[in-house]
Amino acid sequence: MLPVMAQANDLPAPLTADQFHPSDPEKARIGQLLFYDKILSGNRNISCGTCHHHDLGGTDGLSLGIGEGGVGLGPKRTAGVGEDRIRKRIPRNAAALWNIGHKSITNIFHDGRLSISDLYGNGFNSPAEEWLPQGLDNITAAQALFPLTAQFEMAGNPKENEIAGAVHDRIDAAWPIIAKRVRAIPEYADMFAAAFDEINDPQDLTIVQIGNALGAFINSEWQSHDSPFDAYLINQTPLSEPAQRGMDLFYGKANCASCHSGPLFTDQKFHALGLPAFGPGRTRRFDPMPRDVGRMGESDALEDAYRFRTPPLRNVALTAPYGHNGAFPTLERMIQHHINPTASRKIWTRDMANLPEAPWLQAIDFTIQSDTREMARQNRVLDITPIALTPNDIADLESFLHSLTGSSGNKRPLGRPNSVPSGIIVD
Template sequence: MLFYDKILSGNRNISCGTCHHHDLGGTDGLSLGIGEGGVGLGPERTAGTGEDRIKKRVPRNAPALWNLGAKEVRVLFHDGRLEISDLYGNGYDSPAEEWLPQGLETILAAQAVFPMVAQFEMAGNPKENEVAGAVHDRIDAAWPIIAKRVRTIPEYGRMFVEAFDHIDRPEQVTIVEIANAIAAFEGTEWQSYDSPFDQWLAGDTSALDDAQERGRKLFFGEAGCSGCHAGPRFTDQGFRALGLPAFGPGRTRRFDPIPRDVGRMGATDDLEDAYRFRTPSLRNVALTAPYGHNGAYATLEQMVRHHSDPEAARAAWKEADARLPEAPWLSAIDFVIRSDSREMARQAAALDIEPLRLSEDQIADLVAFLHALTGETALKRPLGRPERVPSGLPVD
């Protein structure tokens, strides 16, 4: 219920589920999301109108949620700005630094608190609501406001008392319990390990068709995909520069105002990390288009083709390839970074993958194998989208 309840957003108009919806494989189907101020769901979502229209696109693609509850997960967000760490004495190295509250049981719970206080995702703009205003003062000032909103709804208050042994009355509920509840949901709801490939691993050699079997051999062999997409979740949780086509507002820093995204470097301030992004899991990847940290490619074939020949794919990419809901007032910024020749040269030069020059048949076989990573019950989740939420707000 909390996952789909817009009560967690500053203006009560967007939920976690808006951008990570069951009907869309846990994502939103867009290259760059339409966050706070938008209207509708998925590819049909619009950028809003009048004073409520969006001020900026969400600068990165909405990541999938599959298997993020696994104990091995140690880093989250495209740039890894949330990591398990003792640096600040609260269990995590995060943008909240020492102000992240104690008691967040998993990294998934720690992640859950950040979209709520992100201006263009859920919080809204300063002066629009008390949450956005509090964030403007200091990041941790907003979480108590959100927690009070939730616990003062009688139905939620009763549910928290029933669910948590240490909660005897609703007044005790904080953002920590809210985040732990959301993480418990996400960590179980989005588990998926029943793909044809899993059947193959269990000994059923007929689980993969001929193309998928050829793709499997390529993936773990000549193509070298498993060097980065390793382990049962098909990610080593490392960071690499792929040289994807650049567009969008960028994830800018206060001292770096041009609309670019420097990736991991934005979290570490280490020049060696420039333009590197977290290796995503490939579980159910066929359900989570578009692909890349900015959703540059609409299909798996395009993404595999980019890995095969990044330079050629980058040169062939067209602005029309981006899935961006129309927002004329933002059009001047959507692709402006592409006119910066020096920045484009820097991004093109930062490349951690070797061109493979795969044949058309090999590309097709790899795509077939990636489809074999789709769980048979992936679209039949245990709980699914609720029909209603305790706040009474509409459910996307």
């Protein structure tokens, strides 16, 4: 049986540059330097770019990242040694940054814990609640501030540095310390004064301008709307035959577009896919189990348990591994899981997870799988109805997903800087 052809009214409208938050080039240039400058981290040993690197499609190529204390880049990154070694893996896969500057984005992170809202009077509902400062330009600028305060991502451990200690007191206590570090570097102080009208003196530089500079960079740098699929939408340039068949499946029998909808291929909602469980979990103070309850960790609503945000799919072929915990190393494996999650879990093996060696952590990497009650709870929550697809169908779907890769790929407007004003070596 041939797949039903995708109809024009099934397809999204073309993605264009005017749909994104505008970015001032001077601010974006500052943001590029800050993105790769380890001065923003507690121990000056990790940057945003370490886990969202240009050479790795804006990610780190790992299932669960190696954050503060690690050494190296991407799949070759090690967990550190001695007193500096990591104390915990990053609980979730480093999400790609592609197109998060689109004006339609209303929430960010796998659990949506940052969203646009008037609840706290600063434009956002976030982990910082009313302590998130006002004046952030958009959700990307707000998002950029939170890895800086995360212990295992960039802040470091309490007693190691003043930023980590401040976060331990209250999340917003760290941001003035970071801003002070940046404005103490003359090159940054001059660049901020030139780019931001509200800065007349270095003392005027706050975490707000730092967030807005990072946001300007991310919003402009990681735009992608020049893929073969875009050429098909705009000019009816034919896709390859396998990609065309895959598109028909995507919008038809395979029902992928029921969640991966719109120009970004995400409904921005939360769904349970039943991924294999592993890693340290995103634990809460009252729940130390190494599990990840997904959206429920933000909402405290039981109906949100084990549900995660639908990831956008543009440039997805550049951002392996896949899933909120990076459980699957290839698109083929991830598609197979969507077809039949229960069968997929049964054949999943631990070596599919790309976890850099850390012997002192390996005892807990898969310990959650021995908790039969927790596994039963997770297995009961599933928002996917199994369907029957042939191996050829899977290959065609994968071809279509490759057609979402921008022709510019990893060739970004600014790219990775060779050096940064702090003088710290760039990853």
